Amino acid sequence: MAATCALAGVAHAQSARDYISIVGSSTVYPFSTTVAEHFGKANSKFKTPKVESTGTGGGLKLFCGGVGVQYPDMTNASRKIKSSEVENCAKNGVKEIVEVKIGYDGIVVASSKKTKPMSLTRKDLWLALAKEIPEPGTGKLVANPLKTWKDVNPELPAQKIEVLGPPPTSGTRDAFVELVMDEGCKDFPAIKDLAKSDDKKAKAACGAIREDGAYIEAGENDNLIVNKLVSNLNALGIFGFSFLDENLDKIQGETIDGVPPNFENIASGKYPVSRPLFFYVKKAHVAVIPGMKEYIAEFTSEKAAGNEGYLADKGLIPLPPAERKQVAADANSLKTMTP
The missing domain is CATH 3.40.190.10 (Periplasmic binding protein-like II)
Known part of the structure; x- marks a missing residue:
């Protein structure tokens, strides 16, 4: 009725x-x-x-x-x-x-074509963007102190960490947390130990993104992020592959875990950050x-x-x-x- x-x-x-x-x-x-x-x-x-x-x-x-x-x-x-x-x-x-x-679709981490591309791992991205990371020596989780990509990985440039990405209401943010953050934190002994005693707390630590300005929520307009990358050569942006594909004259996708984000690699499953x-x-x-x-x-x-x-x-x-x-x-x- x-x-x-x-x-x-x-x-x-x-x-x-x-x-x-x-x-x-x-x-x-x-x-x-x-x-x-x-x-x-x-x-x-x-x-x-x-x-x-x-x-x-x-x-x-x-x-x-x-x-x-x-x-x-x-x-x-x-x-x-x-x-x-x-x-x-x-x-x-x-x-x-x-x-x-x-x-x-693949989730890409992109930058202006005027900059030198970076080869990143999911571990690098977690260290750069996590709200809390293990303190060297003690393994205790502390507020993320890393300011530059060189702080994250000595092989990366001494460039300020500045990443424009989706807000919590975005499916891209959910997928990024699942495919990048949750995977990137897995190899840290402190996270492994935490997971043994409190799996829920460990998952929360893996997925929590920092709120100190290194990660900037850029809304639901991915074209806006593309435009900001063109004007800000230090910034990286997170969005779906199609936005990279349509703007290859202006931006480039960073390699993740040794695999560049392109149509063939996403279609074959080689690219690690892809989702339905x-x-x-x-x-x-x-x-x-x-x-x-x-x-x-x-x-x-x-x-x-x-x-x-x-x-x-x-x-x-x-x-x-x-x-x-x-x-x-x-x-x-x-x-x-x-x-």
């Missing part, structure tokens, strides 16, 4: 909104807007979807707010939806969610918001998401062919996530 009322609410509001509303990840944003533009041009009976960059966490919060025209129809995500977010969705009546995996990308669909809206099925079909088509698709030109790393075919079949049949 409640579901029927909610759907009736969407149907009643249909006259108030005749376009698809999409929120979420700044990393998926360029891919989503490209699909929206192609979709708008190819389908004269549907309006071009409205895509907003709110960050993965922010997008899922809006998406899970409820069923009805005032809530988004889809949300982009640069990480998988968390169980707590699924629970929040269900609590607000959003019970049927379609998960669509669109491809892979998704979008999520509110099934309750599909029957009443015009064009949702057609947009899903466009996004999962070979011409968009295939090896030679227009999203690969934008920097998306396509899924392997068999997985791509399965994802498209599940998405187009509106197969919902199992609880």
Whole structure:
């Protein structure tokens, strides 16, 4: 009964909104807007979807707010939806969610092309960006005193640590913590010892990013970080590979653990900092918001998401062919996530 009322609410509001509303990840944003533009041009009976960059966490919060025209129809995500977010969705009546995996992306650490590139390890990045690090000699965790990259590693330049990166609401930040910070701290005996006595505390120590100015939260606009790197030759920036790929005339990606961030290395799995990308669909809206099925079909088509698709030109790393075919079949049949 409640579901029927909610759907009736969407149907009643249909006259108030005749376009698809999409929120979420700044990393998926360029891919989503490209699909929206192609979709708008190819389908004269549907309006071009409205895509907003709110960050993965922010997008899922809006998406899970409820069923009805005032809530988004889809949300982009640069990480998988968390169980707590699924629970929040269900609590607000959003019970049927379609998960669509669109491809892979690498998280890059980039700098201006006018500077000499650095060869970094995940251990270097953890030491540079962690809130607390082990004190030499005692192993006790202390507030991070390191000021330059040379302090981190004698082989790196005596350049001030200044990294522009995503805020806590960003899926890129979540993935960076998981793939870089959590991995970079593993070899320190102090962290290993802490993990034996209090695993939760050790995980928190690994993932906590310093707040003393060395790491600067630069919002959800990754193009803004690119522009800041061009004007600030000392700074490094953290964002998705597609933003590097589109600005290779101005910026360069730093090598991480000996592997440069390029299309081939991310596609093959050699590059250590890569993650899957998704979008999520509110099934309750599909029957009443015009064009949702057609947009899903466009996004999962070979011409968009295939090896030679227009999203690969934008920097998306396509899924392997068999997985791509399965994802498209599940998405187009509106197969919902199992609880």
